Amino acid sequence: MKITALLLLLSSFVLSQTFKEKYRPQLHFTPPKYWMNDPNGMIYMNGEYHFWGHAKSKDMVHWEHLPVALYEEDGIAMWSGTAIQPQDSNNTMVLLYAGMDRKKGIQTTNVAFSKDNGKTFNKYQNNPVINPNLRDFRDPKIFYYAPGNYYVVVVVLSDKSVVRFHKTVDFLTFQIMSEFGPAGAAGGWECPDVFEMKVSGTTESKYVVMVSTSGTIGYFVGSFNGTHFSNHQPWIRLDMGTDFYAAQTFNGLPDQRRVIMGWMCNFGYVGSQPTDPWRGVQTYPRELLLVKNNDSYKIASQLVRETHLLVNRTVSHAFHVDVDSEQELTFKDARGRVSVIGVQVELKSDTKGFGIKVLMSADGSEYTLIDYNVATKKLRIDRSKSGNVDFNENFLKANAEMEVVPDKDGVVMVDVLVDVSAVEVFANQVAMSAVVFPNAASSDGLAFVSHGSSVLKNFVEVDLNSMYDK
Numbered sequence: 001m002k003i004t005a006l007l008l009l010l011s012s013f014v015l016s017q018t019f020k021e022k023y024r025p026q027l028h029f030t031p032p033k034y035w036m037n038d039p040n041g042m043i044y045m046n047g048e049y050h051f052w053g054h055a056k057s058k059d060m061v062h063w064e065h066l067p068v069a070l071y072e073e074d075g076i077a078m079w080s081g082t083a084i085q086p087q088d089s090n091n092t093m094v095l096l097y098a099g100m101d102r103k104k105g106i107q108t109t110n111v112a113f114s115k116d117n118g119k120t121f122n123k124y125q126n127n128p129v130i131n132p133n134l135r136d137f138r139d140p141k142i143f144y145y146a147p148g149n150y151y152v153v154v155v156v157l158s159d160k161s162v163v164r165f166h167k168t169v170d171f172l173t174f175q176i177m178s179e180f181g182p183a184g185a186a187g188g189w190e191c192p193d194v195f196e197m198k199v200s201g202t203t204e205s206k207y208v209v210m211v212s213t214s215g216t217i218g219y220f221v222g223s224f225n226g227t228h229f230s231n232h233q234p235w236i237r238l239d240m241g242t243d244f245y246a247a248q249t250f251n252g253l254p255d256q257r258r259v260i261m262g263w264m265c266n267f268g269y270v271g272s273q274p275t276d277p278w279r280g281v282q283t284y285p286r287e288l289l290l291v292k293n294n295d296s297y298k299i300a301s302q303l304v305r306e307t308h309l310l311v312n313r314t315v316s317h318a319f320h321v322d323v324d325s326e327q328e329l330t331f332k333d334a335r336g337r338v339s340v341i342g343v344q345v346e347l348k349s350d351t352k353g354f355g356i357k358v359l360m361s362a363d364g365s366e367y368t369l370i371d372y373n374v375a376t377k378k379l380r381i382d383r384s385k386s387g388n389v390d391f392n393e394n395f396l397k398a399n400a401e402m403e404v405v406p407d408k409d410g411v412v413m414v415d416v417l418v419d420v421s422a423v424e425v426f427a428n429q430v431a432m433s434a435v436v437f438p439n440a441a442s443s444d445g446l447a448f449v450s451h452g453s454s455v456l457k458n459f460v461e462v463d464l465n466s467m468y469d470k
């Protein structure tokens with residue numbers, strides 16, 4: 001990704017800060033101050049999760065802000081990168097990052113080492129360690145390849161839509177092994193991630209190659225033989241929302257878990273988002289599972305299981321309620337501002353659709369609508385009444401929409417993570433992410449409306465505690 005991840009953290013500022021400013025998410029990671037983009041160097045090591053600027057966590061849901069780990073020096077800007085713990089070390093952390101040589105206009109791979117679990121780093125004095133002398137060569141990501149006992153570093157030749165695979169054993173010398181691409185989605189590629197996943201409920205495993213392109217993220221599924229990736233199926237988008245880019249998965253998670261976070265960003269308007277004194281938010285960590293249906297593989301996304309650590313109260317607003325056409329149920333004791341909302345709707349022969357309103361103002365005029373259309377089977381996020389929508393003309397032009405087929409009993413299930421100014425919708429284990437900017441003094445209302453009659457089987461609100469509540 002192009003703009004340097006700049007997480008300037010002034011410790012005195014952090015200490016005095018309440019993190020309760022207007023629009024400040026309480027579950028999603030945001031920097032105390034200034035600009036943040038791609039999540040970088042995501043790693044789990046010695047009981048702690050890290051990513052850079054620098055932030056760490058013991059559980060992925062409460063994050064602690066730490067001083068900036070590394071700065072630009074000698075005209076080499078630090079762009080996106082990756083972290084790994086070498087197999088033979090207990091407290092060494094290795095960072096590989098894209099270096100943008102401001103004078104020569106080329107991009108290279110550089111390395112920095114920490115010998116104290118990621119507290120302090122030294123850049124290698126003979127950087128760069130990979131330099132093919134290209135203008136578009138960035139976003140290294142590393143994984144350990146156990147069968148060969150070496151590490152594989154993938155870097156994109158962004159303008160060519162190619163992922164180049166390198167091998168290393170010492171993080172200083174690298175050999176090119178192969179290239180993958182162009183394939184699937186056209187457009188420049190950024191932020192590659194390559195990882196092995198067990199197919200749920202089987203002993204089979206596959207390799208996934210994920211890339212960000214044209215403001216979205218998608219993945220290929222295939223096999224990797226130690227040098228080459230062979231793709232077995234078309235590119236599939238991972239998130240159907242307006243705001244999800246440059247995601248990366250943690251290295252080093254136990255039990256072959258795969259957890260992803262991405263930058264909630266849309267290039268159409270991210271530069272003018274009305275948040276202050278920070279700009280930029282990461283998606284809530286999501287657990288990825290690889291599922292197989294009829295010989296094709298799909299990644300299922302769900303909230304990380306650690307979410308249970310945040311649960312404050314659970315309220316069932318409706319249970320098997322017959323809803324008339326155009327009847328709107330407004331739930332009086334809703335407090336759904338930092339919550340997971342679980343909705344199950346049984347469609348009847350005359351159901352044309354339904355809407356779930358979240359982040360609704362007390363007078364009902366402002367809300368974010370999650371709207372389902374039975375005829376088109378499309379679930380979408382409608383932000384037209386969500387609050388501040390005028391800060392950029394591209395905001396309402398962006399589309400968050402996905403196909404949702406009702407289950408065999410005609411039930412549509414939707415889960416919505418609501419977090420002040422961030423909404424993530426999950427249906428059939430596919431996610432849609434979107435930022436919104438509610439303006440009302442109170443925006444914790446919830447409602448359900450049916451177009452044609454339907455049965456609201458369930459409407460549950462699980463309120464979560466803020467990560468800043470200790």
Ligand SMILES: *[C@@H]1O[C@H](CO)[C@@H](O)[C@H](O)[C@H]1NC(C)=O
Pocket residue numbers: 088089090
């Ligand atoms: C890592 O820790 C283990 C257990 O404490 C120890 O036996 C081993 O010698 C350590 N390895 C290194 C390289 O420090």
Ligand SMILES: *[C@@H]1O[C@H](CO)[C@@H](O)[C@H](O)[C@H]1NC(C)=O
Pocket residue numbers: 225226227228
């Ligand atoms: C891996 O696949 C490539 C491309 O098909 C092939 O050239 C290479 O020999 C394979 N390597 C191994 C170890 O099988």
Ligand SMILES: *[C@@H]1O[C@H](CO)[C@@H](O)[C@H](O)[C@H]1NC(C)=O
Pocket residue numbers: 293294
């Ligand atoms: C698998 O294929 C069958 C036959 O084409 C189809 O009826 C079924 O819906 C498919 N299942 C999934 C989960 O796609």
Ligand SMILES: *[C@@H]1O[C@H](CO)[C@@H](O)[C@H](O)[C@H]1NC(C)=O
Pocket residue numbers: 311312313465
């Ligand atoms: C739930 O949230 C309220 C309000 O913030 C707080 O006072 C209470 O301690 C929380 N309860 C639990 C069980 O976390």
